[in-house]
């Protein structure tokens with residue numbers, strides 16, 4: 001180990017799938033120097049820096065940072081100050097909150113952070129410290145990012161293109177400050193830049209091309225060696241030489257011959273660092289504050305999380321499940337003139353077999369049925385054909401007398417009487433729900449009319465009645481379709497809201513680089529996941545409570561079972577959605593992919609999970625598929641608690657809950673494994 005070395009990289013290889021990005025790369029940075037890493041776009045500079053700070057892992061080769069091999073032991077995060085290429089600060093933070101967030105992660109006291117905040121604001125000409133990051137200009141954001149890299153007074157500063165977007169005066173200020181830090185604090189700096197002449201005065205430059213280091217030395221020595229006055233020309237000459245020789249070429253100063261480098265051309269795969277499960281209250285506190293600020297400063301997200309679930313449920317409760325209204329039907333009453341029907345309204349109903357058509361029609365009332373009287377069946381049927389009515393009723397001429405004959409003569413009734421005592425109905429079944437509702441309504445009303453007449457005449461009512469429907473244990477005939485829908489919709493709303501919230505926050509952090517920057521600053525993956533988990537759990541809890549208050553207390557949907565058990569199933573649904581959200585955020589690298597994966601599973605889940613249509617109406621294969629989904633069986637559990645009053649002691653309830661727990665465990669494990677293997 002060379003104690004004068006700040007960073008040594010030896011024989012590094014790194015590939016993304018088939019593309020080799022670092023190809024036998026070696027580089028050496030002494031303590032107390034500024035090292036300018038130069039290279040064309042896409043040559044692997046950022047990849048190298050990511051490997052140095054632990055964001056990525058080498059496929060083979062060795063890295064030593066301040067004498068520590070990060071493959072063997074973690075480099076203390078307080079040693080390194082890191083400014084990534086992306087801004088990597090939460091846009092919802094203010095400048096002050098950004099510095100406090102990273103300072104707190106590094107374990108720096110509030111008073112010191114405040115001191116440094118004042119110092120950096122002055123030095124880097126930052127706007128007022130209460131200004132939101134999203135309202136700062138690109139150059140301001142870059143300077144804030146630079147200040148964050150300095151907040152922990154690091155021994156090694158790694159800066160990925162820090163001067164992009166800065167005006168020459170600010171660039172000058174930044175460079176002067178770096179030279180002062182190196183002089184005063186014996187700090188080492190690795191800096192990448194596209195502006196080659198910018199590094200003219202650094203202590204050492206490294207030229208990188210196609211994953212290899214072409215040369216590293218002081219700019220002066222390189223200029224003398226290549227007999228030119230421009231570093232740009234040096235780079236061009238080196239590049240040409242590499243093309244001509246097409247073999248690794250290294251013009252190296254004596255430092256590159258250090259013993260570590262010479263002895264470590266192992267070519268073996270890097271060892272995985274053990275998964276860090278340390279949890280610090282300080283870092284968790286910083287993460288919670290970050291999550292809270294991101295939540296409440298994001299008005300759209302807050303609205304989405306807290307108002308939308310209630311709105312969705314409200315729409316369901318108002319729009320679905322109520323009885324149909326104003327269904328137009330056409331009626332042809334051949335029995336009597338229309339005016340005769342008015343007579344029976346004032347006539348006391350006795351055992352009289354007259355105007356039965358009118359009596360039947362008087363039971364079909366507004367608001368559900370709207371009757372349109374016609375004198376002629378052909379005209380009525382034409383209305384059905386035109387789609388103006390949903391059904392046509394034709395009451396025969398001798399309906400009442402034939403009805404009496406049917407009752408009196410029983411099986412001896414003539415065929416004519418049997419036919420004449422039947423009302424012919426043509427129904428438009430293109431809308432199954434409406435068609436069936438008309439059918440059921442007509443059958444029910446005819447059943448009531450028959451019973452009334454038999455009662456008036458003191459005949460036994462069982463005479464014409466083949467079924468005696470009774471309500472016993474569960475459910476009432478008067479229960480609306482909403483009662484069936486509520487459990488599934490509650491679970492689905494919670495499940496998908498939870499997915500969307502989780503995906504939105506995590507992907508934003510990952511894409512913006514904040515996740516990785518926090519890791520480099522010392523936060524562990526477990527802490528990030530735990531902080532997200534607890535924050536999301538609080539949001540899910542609020543969502544569950546507002547949905548339950550709306551459904552069961554404001555809209556007064558009856559629930560037979562235990563309120564707390566309903567809450568447990570809904571919370572588990574939320575956690576299930578959250579773990580699926582974690583999974584989506586980990587495997588997707590951007591918002592649009594995550595959206596496809598989230599919305600892509602919405603319809604299959606909602607359609608085949610028995611939320612809208614009973615599972616019994618599906619094929620067996622589909623039913624088994626649905627059972628494995630995180631919504632189907634839990635919906636049945638919830639339905640059993642709400643409608644039947646069952647509890648967790650009942651297998652039908654606990655099994656659905658078990659499915660949720662299994663989903664949570666499996667998805668959680670996949671997330672942890674995926675996070676371990678993605679570097």
Ligand SMILES: Nc1ncnc2c1ncn2[C@@H]1O[C@H](COP(=O)(O)OP(=O)(O)OP(=O)(O)O)[C@@H](O)[C@H]1O
Nearest residue numbers: 016019021039040041042043044045046047048085
């Ligand atoms: N996660 C990734 N997956 C696949 N390829 C990647 C990934 N990250 C980088 N690359 C590819 O690796 C190569 C080197 O990328 P890198 O960002 O390290 O280059 P760079 O030198 O920093 O470029 P620039 O100066 O433009 O930022 C590029 O071709 C890039 O497309």
